[in-house]
Amino acid sequence: MLRDPSTTGALLPSSPFLAKAMAEASSGSGTVVELGAGTGAITRALLAKHGAPHLIAVEINPELALGLKKRFPELDVRQAPAQDVLAGLQTNKKLVVVSSLPFRSLPAEVSAELQASLVATLERHAGSWLVQFTYQPRKPFEAPVGFRWQHHGMVWRNVPPAGVWVLRRSDEQVFRGESRAVSRSLG
Numbered sequence: 001m002l003r004d005p006s007t008t009g010a011l012l013p014s015s016p017f018l019a020k021a022m023a024e025a026s027s028g029s030g031t032v033v034e035l036g037a038g039t040g041a042i043t044r045a046l047l048a049k050h051g052a053p054h055l056i057a058v059e060i061n062p063e064l065a066l067g068l069k070k071r072f073p074e075l076d077v078r079q080a081p082a083q084d085v086l087a088g089l090q091t092n093k094k095l096v097v098v099s100s101l102p103f104r105s106l107p108a109e110v111s112a113e114l115q116a117s118l119v120a121t122l123e124r125h126a127g128s129w130l131v132q133f134t135y136q137p138r139k140p141f142e143a144p145v146g147f148r149w150q151h152h153g154m155v156w157r158n159v160p161p162a163g164v165w166v167l168r169r170s171d172e173q174v175f176r177g178e179s180r181a182v183s184r185s186l187g
Helices: 016-025 041-050 062-071 082-087 108-124
Strands: 031-035 055-058 076-078 095-099 129-134 147-155 162-169 172-175 178-181
Touching: 016 041, 016 095, 016 129, 016 147, 016 162, 031 041, 031 082, 041 055, 055 082, 062 076, 082 108, 095 108, 108 129, 108 162
Parallel strands: 031 055, 031 095, 055 076, 095 129
Antiparallel strands: 129 162, 147 162, 172 178
């Protein structure tokens, strides 16, 4: 973080408590793409929840990506920009994007490009959602038209404390961890 604060959002890795909360918010998926996998704190919890065949870890920093490959040799680790990986995704399974990207500390144009890429991915994959944490007591970024944020919970046992958020299409609602379409006439 000290060498490149615009691409790293925290001085310390995520706590096991935050990792568990992020993994729980990804329940019900078929394929998980983790953006900003870093040192693998959240990756470990996602592997425990979903298994390596269902997880793709994305890390742009070459040193961190190499560390992930060594730590989790069974894992599909991609050292590439998040938007490139998202654009190339081809799956017919329910997709969840789990992100540790520091949207609020990224340069505005990079943040906007990443948000557009995420929204395009969610639109291409029906029933998909984004799991994102933030250290600030507000949504990670403004929900685009047709989407809404749900606050999944606060993790106090993290340094600093973090809020976990889920971004879904506005016409989808969560019931017992599953996504189901809601009639537009109701909402």
